[in-house]
Amino acid sequence: MSQKKTSGEGEVIFVGAGPGDPELITVKGSRALERADRVIYAGSLVNPELLGLCRPGTPCHDSAHLTLEEVIALMFEGSKNGETIVRLHTGDPSMYGAIKEQFEHLDKQEIPYSVIPGVSSVFAAAAAVKREFTLPDISQTLILTRIAGRTPVPEREALAKLAQHQASMSIFLSVQDMGSVVQALQEGGYPISTPIAVVAKASWPDEEILLGTLETIVEKVKTAGIRKQAQILVGDFLDPANGYTRSKLYDPTFTHEYRQGTDK
Secondary structure: OOOOOOOOOOEEEEEEOEOOOHHHOOHHHHHHHHHOOEEEEOOOOOOHHHHHHOOOOOOEEEHHHOOHHHHHHHHHHHHHOOOEEEEEEOEOOOOOOOOHHHHHHHHHOOOOEEEEOOOOHHHHHHHHHOOOOOOOOOOOOEEEEEOOOOOOOOHHHOHHHHHOOOOEEEEEOOHHHHHHHHHHHHHOOOOOOOEEEEEEOOOOOOOEEEEEEOOOHHHHHHHHOOOOOEEEEEOHHHOOOOOOOOOOOOOOOOOEOOEOOOOO
């Protein structure tokens, strides 16, 4: 949902900060920061270099130390003053961003808000390992999920059940329990030889990439000491054992509206 700001009232702009590299914020997101009157940012994950885009003296509040109610109070305060408030979320706000609960408070107070999408860590991780999630004849589906922790996961979305699809998969917020991840993937039908990658802090200067199989990855993660801020990528797209079919779009024999195919 997006609401329009009218003259004289404040607004809240939810901005995806990207995965870490400050150059991976969108142009539209950076412009929102440049004109913000105050910023509320997820300090545990957002690169603080992005705050350098703000005008000098712009109040910047780290939400890592705040409750939802305290975040909303800052938004209400700024709105009453006619401010443009940027709520800066890591990656893309729509993925594990806890934005719906913020929207509901803003709706009740009729405070206008909008959302600027960002680059998710799932795509930064794919870029880091130089892989394509959707290879013809290998996988045409990407599943984004997580395992249950203090935040539960619906039983119908249990990792073992999702694994039955044998699709490409990206698992958020789960590297701290890598053993359970591997067990669930095997229960779902992934062979022990299935390739898997763990990308910690994708796009940050201290990015770390671990490549292995379901058989080897738990020990590799333990040795590396990776406990958070990591994407787990699973599937044959990482290392297709039987090869893959090239894209029809660029096949010289394939005809589409922009090009006539040839016989050879």
